[in-house]
Amino acid sequence: MSQASSNWQNLKRVGILLQRLFSISYSLQQKLPSRSTPPKRKRSTSDKQSKDKKSRMMTQHHSQQDDDHTQVETGVAKPTTSILPTQVTGSKAEIGKYLAMDCEMVGVGVDGEESVLARVSIVNYHGAVIYDSFVRPVEKVTDFRTWVSGVTFSDVEKAPSFQSVQQHVADLIQGRVLIGHAISNDLKALLLTHPPLSIRDTAKFDQLHSVAKTKRPKLKALAKLVLGIDIQENEHSSVIDAQATMEIYKRYQSLWEGTLARQAKIMQAKKSGKRGGGSKKSTSSGNTKKKSTVNINADAPPAAADWWNESALTTA
Template sequence: MGGAAANPGSSSVNPNWVLLKKKLAGGRSDNSHNDHGVSPKSPSVLGKRKERPDAQLEATPAVTPTLTAAELLKPSSSDCSLTDALAMDCEMVGVGSQGTKSAIARVVLVNTWGNVVYDEYVRPLERVVDFRTKVSGIRPKHLRKAKDFRTVQNDVSALIKGRTLVGHALHNDLKALLLSHTKSDIRDTAQYQPFLNKEGRRRALRDLAAQILGVSIQQGEHCPVEDARAAMMIYQKHKRNWEKQMKRQLRHAKKKR
């Protein structure tokens, strides 16, 4: 697929998104951005009901989907700029003698609005043994003209540098890309404490998307664009409490030094 290009399907605000915002508690948290993608303080209410604390998330029933994932996760703006927060999702293929070792085969980055700012297939450094098509959606034809690993690695490194990186189980994506990112700039929906189950275990992105957004994703082959958008929407919906928690953690870390 092309490099850092605008999403062609996001030239106007999708009416389904307007309906979704009315149904979801809080909707998308930032309805206004400046040219640098800085998000203002955002309300998060449904009618006259106050926002539930993040700690009560597990007790909150899942929203029943009424629209398709493509409709519910469609960008709310035509703004394709590199915002201060970017969400990343990657698809892996199997390499190594048994195909059990994961290698990056596609990388997607979306901005705060959900618009794709980077989408590339990647040619792994090792021979692909298992395309894992049923999950990854990757087929041999996708990698024939894919960019080489080092090029994509450099591209992604430059794009996420100094930005908040949003995603699910980002340590897997960063490991496959042989990249690191400042811990205080990571917002991982698999790691955020209020999203964990009663046993303190991580929950799947599809479960979080169903409960928080009312979106059914990953029903068969995964779509990294939808997954990245879902992670970004979840972050935006809980951004206010999430950022407060991050500030407390940073203050606590400084006191320990």
């Protein structure tokens, strides 16, 4: 009986010990943090600034992407610096072989429907201004067309005479390649002629017709399509128009001159074939080449009249 009692006491002590161990283990589990939810660390000021900087950079990046995306969709080019020169010095300011010319007109006659010369601008291959002069019309100006020509009464009142400007231009372009847009209109206004083989007209070049999708392209449209610039937004500038015409020519110069060279060879071959089929005619002057010259039209206007004294025109 005493032995059974002793065993019972031992079992009771073990049970009490196990109960205490279980209680201690449970308490420890309650105090320890859970593995699934790590303790929150208090962010320092530097961490917060770093996160804010990263957020701003991401915002700028997405904003730039949005701008690029919009540009691609609309096809609107971002504004660019004009490619036309504002100042040319050194050897690039010399006259050279190639000249581009543009003129501004004013209206004479009934309702100013007829056009006469009011300004001439000539630039060289690099866009340097070689000659730029207003012209004093000899006929009574009935419409200065200032809104498009940019010419006013004060510009031409004391400008050089038509004859002096005409002679100056004739001397400049003689023996040189003349470039212009619808250049025949400018030569007509100047009462000048120029060898056709020495003219490059951007209004008549087939490749530019393809670019503009018309056989009568405007200079303003070609400047936008070929050069990516806007001209003639308000009043025209014959200097800017001449520079733009020269730049357009330069973009196609290699193709243009190559086309002309091939055409010249074809014409030469045809002429050689015709001469080979018959007897060659002899002339007393011998085999001389025709010299390319600039001819001043004999039908030049008369000397300036006294219409400039009319006070009504001083407000034009």
